Amino acid sequence: MKAEPVYAPPPVIEPGHTFQTVTEQIAGIVLTRRHPYSWFFGLFVGFMGSMMLLMAVTWLLIKGTGIWGVNIPIGWGFAIINFVWWIGIGHAGTLISAILLLLKQDWRTSINRFAEAMTLFAVVCAGLFPLIHTGRPWLAAYWLLPYPNTMGIWPQFRSPLIWDVFAVSTYLTVSLLFWYVGLVPDLATLRDRAKSLPIRRLFGVLSLGWRGAARHWERYEEAYLLLAGLSTPLVLSVHTVVSFDFTIGIIPGWHSTIFPPYFVAGAIYAGFAMVLTLAVPLRVLYHLEDFLTMRHLENMGKVMLVTGLIVGYGYVFEAFFAWYSSNTYEQYMIYNRMFGPYWAFYWALILCNIVMPQLLWKKSIRTSPAMLFFISMFVNVGMWLERFEIVVTSLHRDFLPSSWGWYWPTRWDIMTFFGTIGLFVMLFFLFIRVLPMISIFEMRTMVPAAKVKGGKAH
Numbered sequence: 001m002k003a004e005p006v007y008a009p010p011p012v013i014e015p016g017h018t019f020q021t022v023t024e025q026i027a028g029i030v031l032t033r034r035h036p037y038s039w040f041f042g043l044f045v046g047f048m049g050s051m052m053l054l055m056a057v058t059w060l061l062i063k064g065t066g067i068w069g070v071n072i073p074i075g076w077g078f079a080i081i082n083f084v085w086w087i088g089i090g091h092a093g094t095l096i097s098a099i100l101l102l103l104k105q106d107w108r109t110s111i112n113r114f115a116e117a118m119t120l121f122a123v124v125c126a127g128l129f130p131l132i133h134t135g136r137p138w139l140a141a142y143w144l145l146p147y148p149n150t151m152g153i154w155p156q157f158r159s160p161l162i163w164d165v166f167a168v169s170t171y172l173t174v175s176l177l178f179w180y181v182g183l184v185p186d187l188a189t190l191r192d193r194a195k196s197l198p199i200r201r202l203f204g205v206l207s208l209g210w211r212g213a214a215r216h217w218e219r220y221e222e223a224y225l226l227l228a229g230l231s232t233p234l235v236l237s238v239h240t241v242v243s244f245d246f247t248i249g250i251i252p253g254w255h256s257t258i259f260p261p262y263f264v265a266g267a268i269y270a271g272f273a274m275v276l277t278l279a280v281p282l283r284v285l286y287h288l289e290d291f292l293t294m295r296h297l298e299n300m301g302k303v304m305l306v307t308g309l310i311v312g313y314g315y316v317f318e319a320f321f322a323w324y325s326s327n328t329y330e331q332y333m334i335y336n337r338m339f340g341p342y343w344a345f346y347w348a349l350i351l352c353n354i355v356m357p358q359l360l361w362k363k364s365i366r367t368s369p370a371m372l373f374f375i376s377m378f379v380n381v382g383m384w385l386e387r388f389e390i391v392v393t394s395l396h397r398d399f400l401p402s403s404w405g406w407y408w409p410t411r412w413d414i415m416t417f418f419g420t421i422g423l424f425v426m427l428f429f430l431f432i433r434v435l436p437m438i439s440i441f442e443m444r445t446m447v448p449a450a451k452v453k454g455g456k457a458h
Helices: 019-031 037-063 078-089 091-102 106-110 112-133 137-144 160-193 197-206 214-247 259-285 294-325 328-339 343-361 369-393 411-434 440-444 448-454
Strands: none
Touching: 019 160, 019 411, 019 440, 037 112, 037 411, 078 091, 078 112, 078 214, 078 259, 078 369, 078 411, 091 106, 091 112, 091 160, 091 214, 091 259, 106 112, 106 294, 106 440, 112 137, 112 160, 112 259, 112 411, 137 160, 160 197, 160 214, 160 440, 214 259, 259 294, 259 369, 294 328, 294 343, 294 369, 328 343, 328 369, 343 369
């Protein structure tokens, strides 16, 4: 009887690499004096966007939130929409680094480093919006911090804004520590290979005296696993807490128990879409096809497909709960989303988040970098539209028709949003210039020589 062929998954690293070639190719991106013109173009675009953000925020602090399109009853606008969107994007880095590490998924090794950096930059962009949403940060934002004051007044701990401060600050702190601890061995590698004395000293300070001793590796692995264990609950807790901003309210369309898991799945969905958006151009611009292989891209496509189905499940049951509740306001809210003044936004998000990702069922699509990039861009737009729908369509038509209003962003809203995208792009391009975007030592563990007799490529 003829034996059936055994399926072998694509490699995590293409054959032919040694410890030396892995180190040279990844470290060379940082240590080389020459850089592709595309890097300068990306940095320029990001810098111009950051300047636009600076202009918009400066004018906001001078004039107040009246320059935005917010009004009554739509007191929440782009600021909260963009806050939730950026926090969602930041989820993929922690998921890839922490959970896949604990599950011993070796395909994470090529994407975890820049995904972690993406998390940090996304959280920085997200954290900006609650501050400027208060209108006068120097008069209001500090009330979100739980510290005693001379008047004996404490922040309102029943407010979800306080919960956001705790959740986001904890998430940023743990993610930063996790990212930095993972960088230490690579910083030592850059220290040893740098030719410039100031750069060598800088990397020497940042590498914390790393010498690759057995004691160093033991402590490193303990710290890395501990931080991975701490980071794992944050993947679930942070966006769950963000969903509480909505679910504790009695506004139709918000007061739903499905929001926490629905938000978490949507965050992972948006995060992996952004990782693909970054990974596909990076592998071409820096010739990293041997490290960012089709296995990585296909696996991320599969994760997007699964989380997209969960998000679609949330859409369906949101409508079902409204119908099953027999609540007039809930039923009208769903009808208003589908056929009200903002109907085009709703059906556009259905197209972007539900219809387009169904192409990922086909293997030829999942293994096509161009198609994955194309679909990930649709998902990025769709997840932003989802937040727009949740915020605006649940507010613009209140319980009384006399309270109905119309929301449309002003140029300052749009400048602030695209300015944060510029800030994100600028920070990311600076990161890939000064630090290794792929973990050198983890990629060294993937070469065939590292697996001889179960050894490690330390």
